[in-house]
Amino acid sequence: MDLRACLFALAVLPLLAWGAKGHRAIVSLSLTTLPPEVRTWYRGEEGFLRDHASDPDHWRNDRKEPPRHYLDVEPYGGPGHVPHDLAQARAMLGGGFYRNGVVPWVIQDRWRDLVAAFKEGDRQRVAYATALLGHYVADLQVPLHTTANHDGQETGQRGVHSRWETGLPERFLQEDTLKAPAAAVDPHLMDRPWDWLAASYALVPRLLADDRAADRTSPQGARGRQRGPAYWMIFWQDQGPVLIRQLEGAAQHLGDAVLTAWVAAGRPAPPPI
Template sequence: MKLRMMSAFAILLCGRGLLHAWGDKGHRIVNGTMLKTLPPQVQAWYAGKEGYLRDHASDPDAWRAHDRKESPRHFVDTEIYGGAEKVPLDAAEAIQQVGSEAFKRNGQLTWVIQDRWKDLVEAFQSGDRDKIAFATAILGHYVGDAHVPLHSTRNHDGQETGQRGVHVRWESGLVERYVVESELKVRPAQVDPDVMKAPWKWLRDSYVLAPKVLASDKEADRTAPANLRGTRREGAYWTIFWAEQRETVMQCLERSSEALGDLVISAWVSAGKPSVK
């Protein structure tokens, strides 16, 4: 009971900070699978670094514990701007539109991806393989978050629709139970001439998927006995939720890895296509 009260208190304190996109398994998969998308001359920079990319895929989630500014770097509540289509590209414009407090509170994910991508360009310019691995692992985390549908909406945990906990059920519950990494299929990375705008596209795509995630959760929930709702779910719930969301979960993981591959190859080109010495 004491523990329960403490965790309720922790939730009150941290609020959204406790939600971890993709869970560790999903983030590890995104970073590791990305390597498959790269051409050999870029892949060479990551020789022996796959374990590192996976092991550090969730670092930004851990940073939330000691940095209060970290949590809003993992999402954008697009409704504040009038929907995912209307989120300004320019942070200054976003601040002007909603005020700096609301800008801070409603998330900065897309702008953070731009900044972390610039870190990766600098890392390639430095030719330091450790720096490249670190910058890639961190960038990969945020790219993964941008592909989680519920990271694009104010109703991020189903709190407005009586579905609290759906966030973790989708990104961790399903991924940990069902995703087999070897079943993911990814296309080769492509240089993106509009690389700085890409995160806004991912956000729009995520926002389109969010209502179906919530609808599938509701549908699966109809099968669970009322006394189990809100805390844990039974086998039937998971079977139905997975049947409804399998394609979306797999596609979001694949797209995350592909998008990260596009950012990596674009950063490498921007850095002047350095080759490993």
């Protein structure tokens, strides 16, 4: 591949979500939402969970992996029109179905893996299944993972994806200030990913508008806009509360999913360490 082809390949690679910092924060926070009888499954495993929370982002040379991290709602006609049924979704989009993103169904599959791990009674498997489930749940809380304009490429805002999900948290996020409510059993858990999809998508227009507004402070240089401290301060002021809400929401949803999986597995006690 020549250099231009390389650069092009880099430009079209789907982007990572939350960065390592966000994914780590989300799994740790989700553990705090669990009742003691579930939390005890994770005793001694928190470091392992944090270390593996970004694993799926490292599997991207498997071509089937990238679409597992997002779903673009536009080809379906909006977030209210994405079928819950896989066969129906496939019929709607035909050959482009998989490339358009499959994260809601991946969350269902990873949740079933977690139920199986609880039933099997293997701590390490439970921890790993939780890290993977948590990754995809967290990705779906990133607004730009729900739209075809995922990197602002259609609105002249290229790079906004990583500015929001990595640039902001790496600069400003204070993990010890995050909070999430106690987990609850959710009988409709398998339908939730579609609710999260719609809620995340609703945040896209404001996110893009705030990026444009913050960019009024960024002078145009030879290699594009030069974003300085003013840009980051303004973007954080406007989007920080949204980002924190999405991050705390991810932890809350993960906590609910873990508790619900444990109940579905028959409320097993963990094996002795």
